[in-house]
Amino acid sequence: MKILVADDDPQLVRALRITLAAHGYTVVAAPDGAAAIALAAKEHPDVVMVDLGMPRLDGMRVIEALRGWTDAPIIVVSGRTGSADKVDALDAGADDYVTKPFQIDELLARLRALGRRAASSVSDPLVAFGDVEIDLATKTVRRGGQPVHLTPTEWRMLEFLARNPGSLVTRQTLLKEIWGTDQVSDSGYLRLYMSQLRKKLEVSPSMPVHLLTEQGMGYRLVLDG
CATH class of the missing domain: 3.40.50.2300 (Response regulator)
Structure with a gap:
């Protein structure tokens, strides 16, 4: 490289x-x-x-x-x-x-x-971490082989992180991606949706190893936790 x-x-x-x-x-x-x-x-x-x-x-x-x-x-x-x-x-x-x-x-x-x-990022629509598999093409999530139901907002948040694995995604970027504007203020919405995603996808939601918070900046999806 x-x-x-x-x-x-x-x-x-x-x-x-x-x-x-x-x-x-x-x-x-x-x-x-x-x-x-x-x-x-x-x-x-x-x-x-x-x-x-x-x-x-x-x-x-x-x-x-x-x-x-x-x-x-x-x-x-x-x-x-x-x-x-x-x-x-x-x-x-x-x-x-x-x-x-x-x-x-x-x-x-x-x-x-x-x-x-x-x-x-070339063409593979599948993103996996732990026992979770995200299919970006069909917009589905499975954990341990079983389907996981996500709300539309939870999916949009997870999808953007999954399309940028390993990279830090700022709160402002997520707000723009989810709500379509960078003028929306984060009044705890992102923390709420991230908490819900951790409950559904992390082994220990209170000690996440994949869906991480970068204090004061944003979030990062780590595939190898």
């Missing part, structure tokens, strides 16, 4: 080159936003890692530019820890967000999840 690393910190880029290459990844690097866009068009990477604070064009502009023509997963790796920065990046089109400094094991796990998402 080819990864584009867009970051103006040469020491970090050098460390990522060595570490990622040791795990079988091919790495191409860009020192600024404009170079990142040009290199993405030339190399067609499988995953893009982008810092927000880069010269020439910042990371937000890079994300927006890439989303104009590619569906390649984008993971932000940034020193900005504020929830507003994270939500803005995710709403702009990023698939995940890791704050610096980070543990390399966590970064590798996020990359594997994004790689699986990219591979599974």
